[in-house]
Amino acid sequence: MANTEKPSLRWIPISKLEIWEEANVRKINASTRLEELAENIRANGIEHPLLVRELRGRFKIFAGQRRYLASKLIGMDPLPCRVYLRLSLDDAILLSLSENAFTRQMSPADKADAVKTLLKRYGSKKEVCRTLGIRPSNLPVYLGYHGLPGEAKEMVDNGLFNMQFAVGVAAKFRRDDAMEILRAVSRTKKRSVDRGLLVAAVGRASGSETLAEIRAGMRREGTAVLSLQLHMDPADLRRLQKMADKKRLGMEGLVSSILQRSLRRA
Structure with a gap:
């Protein structure tokens, strides 16, 4: 009551x-x-x-x-x-x-705890979503946070990437492969081409690949360009196009040079 x-x-x-x-x-x-x-x-x-x-x-x-x-x-x-x-x-x-009010000031861990607490009390996912004002499609993400390895939770809490990405990778890949992928993504700069390429490749993967196999797939230049167009922020794409025009490389040539540099650092 x-x-x-x-x-x-x-x-x-x-x-x-x-x-x-x-x-x-x-x-x-x-x-x-x-x-x-x-x-x-x-x-x-x-x-x-x-x-x-x-x-x-x-x-x-x-x-x-x-x-x-x-x-x-x-x-x-x-x-x-x-x-x-x-x-x-x-x-x-x-x-x-x-x-x-489920504000931005609440940490990912606090939000996940709130969802878990209300679900235990109400027993209804619909009621939890109504109370917290979240979409039903986002509920599995908050519930999945508790299943992440401690290191992955720490990465999310430190803002290295969002909860949805971490939970998705953990659900898709084997545990050791998932952690290797998350570590690799955490070492890239946010909103960078390097990150955009890697995240796009992870998104296309079936879940059976290792990080090394994903990186091998990234070497396909045409796929890399398509990945940028599908996964990068439009503003970032415009900046990248300006850079390509300035260097007179074309989009594919610029992406190729960035990709090769990224893979050499890996």
Whole structure:
């Protein structure tokens, strides 16, 4: 049954506040850029009260932990809180999710955890998608994150490539081959021709190939040009065409030179 309790607004001494770890959906990077938030709070105060549950004289924060940590930096005390007295862990998680609204500030790991938590509670993929505002086609990506090897999760969390790419590679290739491919992609620059060529080749692969076999296939110059046209951002393609015109190589000649340089570095 959904929580119907109406919280009371109270000013709570910071010494009585503590983070409710199990209920917070933002567990990764919660302490980053706190100085900037602290200065904003110093200038404007806390616009949105923290959400807390009172338990035996302590107040457990389940939404607003960054505001709490930033306030501690500048010595702000007490803090405005909306206090719940009868709130289950599940309902606290739902409220925490509602406040964070599946924002960009949530890490990939936090988003995947949120999907897993709501699916366990609702048992309905449709309801999870409705609650979080995500497409049904994206749900397997978030669920697949938990099946990634630890190293692959770390690459996603560090922004080396997105979750969808990592989960797709892990599902398509054998585990060792998948990790070798992900490592190779992580060593290329984002939005570079090198990355575009490699990602395109990985996308065309059947899943039985090794990285070496994929690279061998990349040596087919005509396929490489087609891959660029199909997989690269249009703006990047225009820049590449200008470069080809300037060097008087033509698109195929430019791609060939870039491809050979990339393969020599591999």
